[in-house]
Amino acid sequence: MNTLTLAEVCRRVSLPEHAVIEIVEVGIVTPVAGSAHTWRFDDQTLVVLSRAARLHEDLALDWHGVALALELLEEIDTLRRENEQLRQRLNRFLD
Numbered sequence: 001m002n003t004l005t006l007a008e009v010c011r012r013v014s015l016p017e018h019a020v021i022e023i024v025e026v027g028i029v030t031p032v033a034g035s036a037h038t039w040r041f042d043d044q045t046l047v048v049l050s051r052a053a054r055l056h057e058d059l060a061l062d063w064h065g066v067a068l069a070l071e072l073l074e075e076i077d078t079l080r081r082e083n084e085q086l087r088q089r090l091n092r093f094l095d
Helices: 006-013 017-026 043-058 063-094
Strands: 003-005 040-042
Touching (some): 003 006, 003 043, 006 017, 006 043, 017 043, 017 063, 040 043, 043 063
Antiparallel strands (some): 003 040
């Protein structure tokens, strides 16, 4: 698994280090290894951080609000997938 340092993550998502530290403290992302000074992050962290940064900037949410918004968006995605699966099962019975 390819991991990134805190500095690499900050550079890739254009966030200052203090913002990423706060995002970790809020629980939006979790390092895969290390302590605060040696944190390592996986590639998926970049996707989540980019999405979080957009919500923070576009909607003027604080990081706790971003965490809630991301949780709700994930729940919506889960419900949509479950709904699609149920529709497919229903269609098999109707055909």
